[in-house]
Amino acid sequence: MQSRKEALLEAAKELFAEYGYSETTFKKISERAGVALGLLTHHYGNKEKLFLASGLDVLANFQACLEEAVAGAANGFEAVMRFCKAYLDFSISPRSSWLVLVRCSPYSDMKTHSDRKQMDESFAVIHNLLADQIRRGVADGSLIALEPDVGAQVIISTLVGANRTVALTPYGDENLFGETLAFISRGIKK
Amino acid sequence: MQSRKEALLEAAKELFAEYGYSETTFKKISERAGVALGLLTHHYGNKEKLFLASGLDVLANFQACLEEAVAGAANGFEAVMRFCKAYLDFSISPRSSWLVLVRCSPYSDMKTHSDRKQMDESFAVIHNLLADQIRRGVADGSLIALEPDVGAQVIISTLVGANRTVALTPYGDENLFGETLAFISRGIKK
Amino acid sequence: MQSRKEALLEAAKELFAEYGYSETTFKKISERAGVALGLLTHHYGNKEKLFLASGLDVLANFQACLEEAVAGAANGFEAVMRFCKAYLDFSISPRSSWLVLVRCSPYSDMKTHSDRKQMDESFAVIHNLLADQIRRGVADGSLIALEPDVGAQVIISTLVGANRTVALTPYGDENLFGETLAFISRGIKK
Amino acid sequence: MQSRKEALLEAAKELFAEYGYSETTFKKISERAGVALGLLTHHYGNKEKLFLASGLDVLANFQACLEEAVAGAANGFEAVMRFCKAYLDFSISPRSSWLVLVRCSPYSDMKTHSDRKQMDESFAVIHNLLADQIRRGVADGSLIALEPDVGAQVIISTLVGANRTVALTPYGDENLFGETLAFISRGIKK
DNA sequence: TATGAATGAGATTTCATTCAT
DNA sequence: AATGAATGAAATCTCATTCAT
Numbered sequence: 147m148q149s150r151k152e153a154l155l156e157a158a159k160e161l162f163a164e165y166g167y168s169e170t171t172f173k174k175i176s177e178r179a180g181v182a183l184g185l186l187t188h189h190y191g192n193k194e195k196l197f198l199a200s201g202l203d204v205l206a207n208f209q210a211c212l213e214e215a216v217a218g219a220a221n222g223f224e225a226v227m228r229f230c231k232a233y234l235d236f237s238i239s240p241r242s243s244w245l246v247l248v249r250c251s252p253y254s255d256m257k258t259h260s261d262r263k264q265m266d267e268s269f270a271v272i273h274n275l276l277a278d279q280i281r282r283g284v285a286d287g288s289l290i291a292l293e294p295d296v297g298a299q300v301i302i303s304t305l306v307g308a309n310r311t312v313a314l315t316p317y318g319d320e321n322l323f324g325e326t327l328a329f330i331s332r333g334i335k336k
Numbered sequence: 337m338q339s340r341k342e343a344l345l346e347a348a349k350e351l352f353a354e355y356g357y358s359e360t361t362f363k364k365i366s367e368r369a370g371v372a373l374g375l376l377t378h379h380y381g382n383k384e385k386l387f388l389a390s391g392l393d394v395l396a397n398f399q400a401c402l403e404e405a406v407a408g409a410a411n412g413f414e415a416v417m418r419f420c421k422a423y424l425d426f427s428i429s430p431r432s433s434w435l436v437l438v439r440c441s442p443y444s445d446m447k448t449h450s451d452r453k454q455m456d457e458s459f460a461v462i463h464n465l466l467a468d469q470i471r472r473g474v475a476d477g478s479l480i481a482l483e484p485d486v487g488a489q490v491i492i493s494t495l496v497g498a499n500r501t502v503a504l505t506p507y508g509d510e511n512l513f514g515e516t517l518a519f520i521s522r523g524i525k526k
Numbered sequence: 527m528q529s530r531k532e533a534l535l536e537a538a539k540e541l542f543a544e545y546g547y548s549e550t551t552f553k554k555i556s557e558r559a560g561v562a563l564g565l566l567t568h569h570y571g572n573k574e575k576l577f578l579a580s581g582l583d584v585l586a587n588f589q590a591c592l593e594e595a596v597a598g599a600a601n602g603f604e605a606v607m608r609f610c611k612a613y614l615d616f617s618i619s620p621r622s623s624w625l626v627l628v629r630c631s632p633y634s635d636m637k638t639h640s641d642r643k644q645m646d647e648s649f650a651v652i653h654n655l656l657a658d659q660i661r662r663g664v665a666d667g668s669l670i671a672l673e674p675d676v677g678a679q680v681i682i683s684t685l686v687g688a689n690r691t692v693a694l695t696p697y698g699d700e701n702l703f704g705e706t707l708a709f710i711s712r713g714i715k716k
Numbered sequence: 717m718q719s720r721k722e723a724l725l726e727a728a729k730e731l732f733a734e735y736g737y738s739e740t741t742f743k744k745i746s747e748r749a750g751v752a753l754g755l756l757t758h759h760y761g762n763k764e765k766l767f768l769a770s771g772l773d774v775l776a777n778f779q780a781c782l783e784e785a786v787a788g789a790a791n792g793f794e795a796v797m798r799f800c801k802a803y804l805d806f807s808i809s810p811r812s813s814w815l816v817l818v819r820c821s822p823y824s825d826m827k828t829h830s831d832r833k834q835m836d837e838s839f840a841v842i843h844n845l846l847a848d849q850i851r852r853g854v855a856d857g858s859l860i861a862l863e864p865d866v867g868a869q870v871i872i873s874t875l876v877g878a879n880r881t882v883a884l885t886p887y888g889d890e891n892l893f894g895e896t897l898a899f900i901s902r903g904i905k906k
Numbered sequence: 907t908a909t910g911a912a913t914g915a916g917a918t919t920t921c922a923t924t925c926a927t
Numbered sequence: 928a929a930t931g932a933a934t935g936a937a938a939t940c941t942c943a944t945t946c947a948t
Contacts, residue, residue, distance in 0.1 A: 150908080165447055168358035171942060182909040187944060189907095248445050252505040253497075255438050255445065257356055266506055273507065299501060299512050300519045307443075307497030311489060315442040316456055317463065322489050329490050333519045340933075362918065372934045377919060379932085530929080546827055548738035551921060562930040567923060569928090628825050632885040633877075635818050635825065637736055646886055653887065679881060679892050680899045687823075687877030691869060695822040696836055697843065702869050709870050709903045720912075742939065752913045757940060759911085909948080917941075924934080 151189045153179040159200045163245035167197055167256065198261045201250040204243050205268050211236050212275055222283020223335055229276055230305060230330055234323045237309045248313060253306050273298050283334075290336045301330060341379045343369040349390045353435035357387055357446065388451045391440040394433050395458050401426050402465055412473020413525055419466055420495060420520055424513045427499045438503060443496050463488050473524075480526045491520060531569045533559040539580045543625035547577055547636065578641045581630040584623050585648050591616050592655055602663020603715055609656055610685060610710055614703045617689045628693060633686050653678050663714075670716045681710060721759045723749040729770045733815035737767055737826065768831045771820040774813050775838050781806050782845055792853020793905055799846055800875060800900055804893045807879045818883060823876050843868050853904075860906045871900060 148156070157179035161170040172193070176183045190196040215232035219225035237244045250256055252266050277298040283289030308326040312318035319325075338346070347369035351360040362383070366373045380386040405422035409415035427434045440446055442456050467488040473479030498516040502508035509515075528536070537559035541550040552573070556563040570576040595612035599605035617624045630636055632646050657678040663669030688706040692698035699705075718726070727749035731740040742763070746753045760766040785802030789795035807814045820826055822836050847868040853859030878896040882888035889895075 166445060169447060172944085173942075176910095183911095184909055184944095184946085185907080193943065245445075252507070253500045255356060255435075255504060257359055269505075270507075296509060296511055296515050299507060299509060300498070300515050303497030303501045303512070303516065304494045304519075305497065306500060307493030307495065308490070310443045310496060311493045314445060315459075317442070317460075317489060319486055319489060321486055322493070325486050325490050326493065329494075329523045333523045361916085363916090374919090374921085374934060374936095375932080378934095383918070546825060549827060552923085553921075556931095563932095564923095564925085564930055565928080573922065625825075632887070633880050635736060635815075635884060637739055649885075650887075676889055676891055676895050679887060679889060680878070680895050683877030683881045683892070683896065684874045684899075685877065686880060687873030687875065688870070690823050690876060691873045694825060695839075697822070697840075697869060699866060699869055701866055702873070705866050705870050706873065709874075713899045713903045741937085743937090754913060754915095754941080755911080758913095763939070911945105911947090913943105913945080915942100918939090920938075921936095922934105924932105926932090927930080 150179070150181045150185055153181060154186060154189060154196075155199060155203060158196050159204065159243040159246050162197060162200050162249055163243045166249050167193075194261065197250055198264065200243075200246050201265060202268065204246045205251075205265075207242065208236055208244075208247065209268070209272060209275075212272060216275065216279055219279070221286050221288040222279055222281070223288035225279035226276065226283055226289070226301070226334065227327065227331060229279055230301065230327055233305050234309065234326070237313065245313065248310070273302060276301060280334075288336060289334050292334060297334065301334070304330060340369070340371045340375055343371060344376060344379060344386070345389060345393060348386050349394065349433040349436050352387060352390050352439055353433045356439050357383075384451070387440055388454065390433075390436050391455060392458065394436045395441075395455075397432065398426055398434075398437065399458070399462060399465075402462060406465065406469055409469075411476050411478040412469055412471070413478035415469035416466065416473060416479070416491070416524065417517065417521060419469055420491065420517055423495050424499065424516070427503065435503065438500070463492065466491060470524075478526060479524050482524060487524065491524070494520060530559070530561045530565055533561060534566060534569060534576075535579060535583060538576050539584065539623040539626050542577060542580050542629055543623045546629050574641070577630055578644065580623075580626050581645060582648065584626045585631075585645075587622065588616055588624075588627065589648070589652060589655075592652060596655065596659055599659070601666050601668040602659055602661070603668035605659035606656065606663060606669070606681070606714065607707065607711060609659055610681065610707055613685050614689065614706070617693065625693065628690070653682065656681060660714075668716060669714050672714060677714065681714070684710060720749070720751045720755055723751060724756060724759060724766070725769060725773060728766050729774065729813040729816050732767060732770050732819055733813045736819050737763075764831070767820055768834065770813075770816050771835060772838065774816045775821075775835075777812065778806055778814075778817065779838070779842060779845075782842060786845065786849055789849070791856050791858040792849055792851070793858035795849035796846065796853055796859070796871070796904065797897065797901060799849055800871065800897055803875050804879065804896070807883065808893075815883065818880070843872060846871060850904075858906060859904050862904060867904065871904070874900060 154175060157175050158170070161174055161178060165174075172183055172186050175196075176186060186196065190199060212229055212232050215228045216225045219228050236242055248254060250265065252262070252269050273295075277294040280289060280292055280294040280297045280301075284292060284294070304326060308322055312322055344365065347365050348360070351364055351368060354360075355364075362373055362376055365386075366376060376383075376386065380389060402419055402422050405418045406415045409418050426432055438444060440455065442452070442459050463485075467484040470479060470482055470484040470487045470491075474482060474484070494516060498512055502512055534555060537555050538550070541554055541558060545554075552563055552566050555576075556566060566576065570579060592609055592612050595608045596605045599608050616622055628634060630645065632642070632649050653675075657674040660669060660672055660674040660677045660681075664672060664674070684706060688702055692702055724745065727745050728740070731744055731748060735744075742753055742756050745766075746756060756763075756766065760769060782799055782802050785798045786795045789798050806812055818824060820835065822832070822839050843865075847864040850859060850862055850864040850867045850871075854862060854864070874896060878892055882892055
């Protein structure tokens with residue numbers, strides 16, 4: 147059984163994902179969660195903190211998913227490709243509330259909010275996870291000579307773009323994710 | 337001499353670029369433009385239409401810039417690379433108000449608004465411009481065998497992602513654009 | 527050929543009739559008339575004066591119609607009945623813009639406006655026209671003994687009510703005007 | 717002790733009655749009620765719904781008053797006359813806020829608003845109450861042969877007109893209500 | 907913890923009227 | 928006479944947040 151606090155977070159994630167920050171109101175959240183309006187500030191302080199909590203909740207799942215993906219890879223190249231596939235898969239999995247991250251990640255166009263920093267740090271963990279796999283791949287000879295941080299930036303940028311194309315635009319082709327992975331592969335494989 | 341209608345558009349572009357849609361108010365726009373509040377609806381109807389007008393204005397400049405870039409290329413590969421470079425350069429040129437497009441393009445996370453379609457169509461023109469260069473490169477043997485539409489999608493996705501990383505996040509490295517171009521080159525060159 | 531001043535009055539009558547005072551705007555009027563916005567104040571001064579001009583224009587037609595109706599009556603009773611029939615007929619004749627009077631006559635629920643007095647006086651002329659016919663009927667023995675002013679008030683009240691029932695409510699039966707005339711007849715005939 | 721929600725309704729009834737719909741503002745209502753502006757939409761949703769609530773509140777009192785009036789009548793004719801007298805009396809009783817109904821009943825000149833239907837239905841109850849008394853009077857021989865629905869329409873039209881003459885115009889004579897009752901009596905009594 | 911009434915600043919939008927051309 | 932850009936006050940409505948219960 148879900149506590150009322152959890153019900154609020156769940157409703158907030160759904161609504162922020164669907165409508166974005168400014169079109170999601172306390173009233174809508176409390177109605178969808180089926181709890182009293184006042185509980186929102188009681189449990190989460192204010193709107194921004196709730197937004198952050200929503201984002202961090204999705205992000206924690208995202209991190210876990212990526213770490214699991216890279217775990218059993220035979221070499222660096224394979225680890226990178228698993229990372230990429232997991233990234234794209236997570237973003238379209240129906241119950242991941244991925245769009246919350248589209249709305250509040252450092253890659254979003256939100257005006258900087260108070261706890262942007264906490265979000266940035268969590269995303270840095272993801273960046274480093276990928277950079278580590280690149281380092282491994284360069285060491286084990288499965289990747290071309292890439293500076294790990296820049297390489298991770300380029301790859302994540304590509305994933306961010308592909309993801310947005312599919313999630314937000316009408317151009318998103320069903321082949322796009324496959325092509326993107328092939329494209330990345332060509333760009334890094336030795 | 338700038339008409340008041342133009343002054344409003346200019347102010348709107350600056351403010352939408354800087355603050356996004358919902359944090360840009362009529363008051364801020366009219367004050368920055370130095371005109372009366374009521375002129376906004378008089379000339380543009382409502383906030384959304386002004387937002388659209390802002391986006392289309394930037395987009396028109398963007399298109400012109402891309403078309404000029406591909407004009408003198410020796411072959412398809414070179415045309416594609418010029419397109420990509422012009423894309424990234426435009427996005428960081430100081431007076432382009434590029435961020436307006438980050439806020440209202442199909443790649444943005446705006447809730448669909450009324451004239452989304454008009455924006456979509458204009459972006460399709462850009463997509464087709466790139467697809468044409470790919471087609472040319474495949475024909476002249478300077479590119480690997482790519483399906484032009486999917487290829488254009490992948491490349492634009494990569495540019496979108498790189499652009500967001502630089503424009504919005506704290507990770508944006510100064511090498512990123514260069515690395516992105518190299519990465520694209522490796523992914524498509526025969 | 528209609529002058530622009532006349533076109534404005536015509537448009538104003540239509541719109542005031544259909545939408546009432548406060549939902550009729552200068553913009554709508556000038557657009558329907560196909561002339562420039564500024565001509566409205568130029569020719570009519572302000573909104574209230576235009577409203578009054580619209581009402582008085584309809585009222586002048588109304589008066590003429592009533593006077594013509596009573597002209598050839600054989601006796602007072604017949605004159606009264608002709609008056610009543612003409613009153614009701616005018617109110618449903620398609621091009622009379624009768625509803626303007628519903629909106630701005632002394633029987634309307636408009637908050638008193640500046641030139642209410644002029645409207646009141648014109649309506650008094652109508653009242654007196656009916657009172658004269660009653661006086662005649664009492665004198666010639668075709669009517670029961672009625673105080674002409676009170677009698678005119680009662681009869682006009684009945685017409686006002688019947689008219690509103692037909693023009694404004696969903697209850698308006700097609701027999702209502704006939705029944706109303708029969709009812710009046712029973713109430714005054716000797 | 718009156719709740720703030722009730723205070724708002726009371727203030728709204730007074731102001732709508734006095735100034736009509738469009739000249740009654742949120743500011744005026746909340747100031748007269750002595751509560752915060754935002755409570756208006758909090759409790760009533762929007763201006764129209766508050767207007768409707770005001771009308772229905774007055775109408776409920778009106779219905780109760782009419783039902784009580786017809787209760788003890790000796791025959792149909794007397795019941796009809798009591799109905800008419802109660803109708804007219806209610807309309808000039810100082811604390812009835814009758815004018816709200818003048819502004820928002822189906823007999824008003826309001827442009828059709830959303831819940832017009834609800835108002836229409838409530839007025840139909842009043843119409844039927846009168847039609848029932850006519851039916852009784854025709855049956856018990858105290859009235860002439862009248863079709864009950866049309867008869868009710870004619871009588872209510874007469875009351876509506878008399879009421880408007882007294883409430884809205886400068887012609888309203890103090891004898892008018894008495895004369896109107898006599899006039900109705902002559903028109904229906906056997 | 908839980909509720910939802912209460913607040914009031916602020917947003918968008920409307921619109922009669924003025925005025926330069 | 929004719930045009931429509933320009934003005935700004937005022938209207939309705941939203942909404943995060945507070946607070947008494």
